[in-house]
Amino acid sequence: MYTLKDNAATTLYASCSDVATTITVTDATKLPTTFPYLLTIWNAATSASPYGDAGWECVLVTAATGNDLTVTRAQAGSTASGHNEGEVAQCLLHAAILQEIQTAAAAALPVTLTSAEQGDVIYHNGTAWANLGHGTAGQYLRTGGNAANPAWTTLPTPVSAPATTAENTVQPSAAAAAALTLKGHATQSANLLSITTSADAALLTVDADGDVTLGDAQDVAVGTTTGTKLATAAAQKLGLWGVTPVVQPAAAAQAAVTLGNIDSEISGLTFSASPTQAECEALRDKCEEVADDVRAMAALLHAIRTALVDTGIIKGAA
Numbered sequence: 001m002y003t004l005k006d007n008a009a010t011t012l013y014a015s016c017s018d019v020a021t022t023i024t025v026t027d028a029t030k031l032p033t034t035f036p037y038l039l040t041i042w043n044a045a046t047s048a049s050p051y052g053d054a055g056w057e058c059v060l061v062t063a064a065t066g067n068d069l070t071v072t073r074a075q076a077g078s079t080a081s082g083h084n085e086g087e088v089a090q091c092l093l094h095a096a097i098l099q100e101i102q103t104a105a106a107a108a109l110p111v112t113l114t115s116a117e118q119g120d121v122i123y124h125n126g127t128a129w130a131n132l133g134h135g136t137a138g139q140y141l142r143t144g145g146n147a148a149n150p151a152w153t154t155l156p157t158p159v160s161a162p163a164t165t166a167e168n169t170v171q172p173s174a175a176a177a178a179a180l181t182l183k184g185h186a187t188q189s190a191n192l193l194s195i196t197t198s199a200d201a202a203l204l205t206v207d208a209d210g211d212v213t214l215g216d217a218q219d220v221a222v223g224t225t226t227g228t229k230l231a232t233a234a235a236q237k238l239g240l241w242g243v244t245p246v247v248q249p250a251a252a253a254q255a256a257v258t259l260g261n262i263d264s265e266i267s268g269l270t271f272s273a274s275p276t277q278a279e280c281e282a283l284r285d286k287c288e289e290v291a292d293d294v295r296a297m298a299a300l301l302h303a304i305r306t307a308l309v310d311t312g313i314i315k316g317a318a
Contacts, residue, residue, distance in 0.1 A: 001101075003032040003035060004097070005032040005091060009030060009091070010025045010028065010030045010031060013067060016082065018073070022071070023069050025067050026067065031069075031089075036061060038075055039061050039090070039091060040091070041058075041059065042055070042088055043083075044088045056081075058094060075094075119135070120133055121150070132151075138154070192206045192207065253302065254307070257296040261293055266283070266287075
């Protein structure tokens with residue numbers, strides 16, 4: 001590559017012909033010390049710029065011995081000319097230098113260019129850098145993650161937005177389309193939905209986890225004809241006042257109790273002035289029926305209490 005040096009300039013010490021391959025300068029220490037480099041010579045008395053001097057010339061310096069430079073003539077589009085003592089000899093920037101830099105940079109660039117047009121994208125394919133040619137108008141660049149190359153993708157045909165009536169009612173464009181879908185961010189933290197009054201008082205909120213909260217003093221009204229179900233199947237879980245939701249409680253002890261003792265069975269017993277053994281045994285049997293009824297009712301009551309506690313309807317303790 002051509003050697004460059006800041007403020008590299010001197011003058012010719014002696015005249016030279018247009019075919020001389022050695023020229024002598026006044027002070028070669030002001031010029032680059034490595035080779036090759038381009039040196040522009042012109043008559044500064046004629047023009048402050050070399051391009052205003054019809055006899056300007058750019059030479060390629062390939063070696064130097066003291067102030068004697070070995071040169072190749074007529075470089076950078078110039079023509080070999082004879083030069084006089086005292087003419088300027090300066091290292092200037094030429095297109096040849098820039099082209100050489102551009103060529104070197106392209107060779108050093110670790111990218112395999114399959115094309116070089118506006119819209120091309122450089123990416124790493126896992127082994128080396130490569131370029132992706134531009135897509136067609138309307139496409140977008142889609143990443144394949146860290147294990148695949150990016151690619152141009154055509155956008156899907158957009159779905160028609162739901163219609164909005166004059167009453168601000170959202171109506172789906174098709175029977176199978178959702179009227180409204182609120183989709184949270186992958187790291188959603190704010191509420192998904194907030195309904196407030198004009199004074200920003202909360203009426204209803206749906207937080208990032210899907211929990212619904214009614215504002216204070218907000219009620220839920222239900223119909224008076226068919227009514228409203230809260231959970232529509234026994235396998236669905238429900239919990240009130242913060243208890244862990246459970247399926248509909250079910251136990252054998254919840255079965256209806258058929259009482260063994262009916263009204264007036266005991267008062268209707270006959271007792272002699274001196275009760276007989278049979279009369280006493282009849283009373284005993286009726287008392288045992290009452291005890292059985294109490295035990296059955298107690299089992300049912302415990303089953304009802306368990307179900308109420310499990311669903312959170314009652315706490316079960318103070």
